[in-house]
Amino acid sequence: MASKTFAIIAGVGPGTGSSIARRFAKAYSVVLLARNPASYETVVKEINSGGGQAVGISTDLADSNSVKSAFDQITTQYSGSALAAAIFNSGGGFVRKQFLELTEEDYSGALASQAKGGFNFAQGTLPLLLKARDTSPHPPTLIFTGATASMKGSAECAAFASTKFALRALAQSLAREFGPQGVHVSHAIIDGVIEIPRTKGWTFDHEDAMLSPDAIANSYWHLHTQPRTTFAFEMDLRPYVEKW
Template sequence: MATKAIAIVAGVGPGTGAAVARKFGAAYPVVLLARNPENYEELVQEINKNGGKAIGISTDVSSEESVKAAFTKINQEYGNAPVAAAIFNASGRFVRKPLLEMSVEDFGAGWHVSVKGAFIFSQATLPGLLKHAEDSDAKHPPTLIFTGATASVKANAQMSGFASAKYGMRALSQSIAREFAPKGVHVAHAIIDGVIDIPRTKEWLKDQPAEAKIGADDIAESYWNLHLQSKRCFTNEIDIRPMLEKW
């Protein structure tokens, strides 16, 4: 089954990334990329145990070498398989600081992962996505999805590094969408506008009902539905917020 299309998820943590990997892993052999193996090991086991197929690769998406090494492994494992879906969910270190107290390194941290990393990941996955686009048996158009945030469209005070990275990733997504849609690749950008319900945000909005946070599984469901869209109906951007979000 070397030619069966695979899905690749970059930025697998305990939230959106894991949910997306689980969802796409139910349909495709799936590759989980994260810097820290702790972030994917359990999930890889879970998917494999449940009849799916998953591998995890420790990868720094901001490093071209690291990503190249990861794709060498992917190709060894899956034999240059076409890519049905590639989801970029990695995010740089979040820094909120008065501008005059922010170091150049702090400022750039977001860019190295969210923009440069997204570029490197796109270059690595697009050949496989194009291969899938040419496969007349492909069930759904190959899909490349980028996870954005409120800061993708609104740059608040003290968020210059984070917001400029998220704006930049959105531009990258739009540029790739315009270049590759005519070749059959569906590129989408998701503006996640709200707090995602993950272990790290457990204490946030505690006094509010569950509908004050975004469900990670619900994001995965929405990404999957983007993947199901036909070549005659590509959505290039969605926003996502919980019903109780102010916007």
């Protein structure tokens, strides 16, 4: 069923994930992963009815069995295809609490959703990305979505910063291991509020103060199209009025 080349986007909600899916669907068949089918159904329908190819698979990225089952399905459905790009865009793990109010479940849950989720996703995608090196139109690419908390811990943010730092460490380690093998591993630092349905009504002192999911998707596409002579590992994205 599948087209010759495909991309997998993990962590698809109504914001960045959907924009990335739409952007990569202009060139590739896309597989969208999210725990809740409601998260991807709209964009899957939209892409398919617009002439693209999209499928959604309900997956809990923090659960290795769930991830394994998703990749079994992917391997079967896309057996003759090349995985050109894999994007880890999970939004989970955020919790803001005074440290002494934080439970072990909060902390472990945060580690599971980004660090372990990223690990599971990389374990699933890297064998396919390695296999696609000769057939992918651009070097096969694995991109992780970071945040302000990837670079800086802050008060009442220990759990989220821990898991986002861990995800960045994973990305760096993979870039250094798989870059020389021809897979492009990148980490994007999203520093600011993204304009998604949930944040639509938020007000700011200036207009255009929220990150555009479509612009983020364009930058991810740019990363994907870089030749192996000239890979970017990291790019920080923020609104022009953001303090940093």
